[in-house]
Amino acid sequence: MALGINFDGGGSSGGGKFLPVVKFDAKAGDFIAVNREPQGDGSWDKVEVEIDLPIKAVADFANLSVGWITFAPTYSATLAPAGEKMPAKPSADHKQAVSLKLFFKEHGLREFTPTSKTVMRVIDQLHDQFIAEAGDNKGKMPVIEFSGTETVKVSTPQGELRFKAPTCKLVGWVAPPEAFAEHEAKAGAVAPAPAPAAKPSPKKAPRADEEDEF
Numbered sequence: 001m002a003l004g005i006n007f008d009g010g011g012s013s014g015g016g017k018f019l020p021v022v023k024f025d026a027k028a029g030d031f032i033a034v035n036r037e038p039q040g041d042g043s044w045d046k047v048e049v050e051i052d053l054p055i056k057a058v059a060d061f062a063n064l065s066v067g068w069i070t071f072a073p074t075y076s077a078t079l080a081p082a083g084e085k086m087p088a089k090p091s092a093d094h095k096q097a098v099s100l101k102l103f104f105k106e107h108g109l110r111e112f113t114p115t116s117k118t119v120m121r122v123i124d125q126l127h128d129q130f131i132a133e134a135g136d137n138k139g140k141m142p143v144i145e146f147s148g149t150e151t152v153k154v155s156t157p158q159g160e161l162r163f164k165a166p167t168c169k170l171v172g173w174v175a176p177p178e179a180f181a182e183h184e185a186k187a188g189a190v191a192p193a194p195a196p197a198a199k200p201s202p203k204k205a206p207r208a209d210e211e212d213e214f
Contacts, residue, residue: 026116029164060101068094140173
């Protein structure tokens with residue numbers, strides 16, 4: 001339980017370029033890829049595609065973030081790396097969340113930002129396993145298999161509520177898919193560029209930012 005999430009209590013802005021989203025509906029038990037598709041009038045619309053299970057994804061647990069997210073009235077997130085101090089809650093509309101990048105062969109690189117406690121508990125357990133095994137798998141990333149769903153019962157003052165959680169496990173380790181480096185390169189457009197060769201400047205030169213099948 002290393003994420004610092006309060007699973008018993010109630011429950012932006014992160015950097016980098018936006019990724020397509022994958023989400024899990026904790027009420028219906030659906031795993032969904034959200035795509036942006038061009039429309040005839042030149043606008044873009046969100047199209048939801050249900051993901052068939054089982055499916056595997058490479059997870060970037062090394063860069064897992066925790067914090068607060070809201071979609072009211074628009075998306076806003078305040079996040080910190082897992083293991084660091086939980087950021088302060090920005091508003092009453094923000095909910096506790098985690099942010100995890102997942103790479104699917106079928107759906108590409110996606111951002112997974114669940115706010116459901118039943119889902120975050122699963123992520124927390126996988127993160128613990130990642131930490132335990134990472135030392136023996138340097139330079140590799142974990143492969144997570146999403147095999148189905150399970151019903152989670154929650155007792156409340158109003159009675160028993162039922163939610164769905166994904167059933168998943170860490171099934172292996174692979175070399176990082178190129179999609180992660182490509183995303184970092186795009187996000188790095190706002191980062192310092194390598195120092196130019198011409199006209200030396202007295203100012204400090206900016207630093208250059210520096211697959212297995214699954």
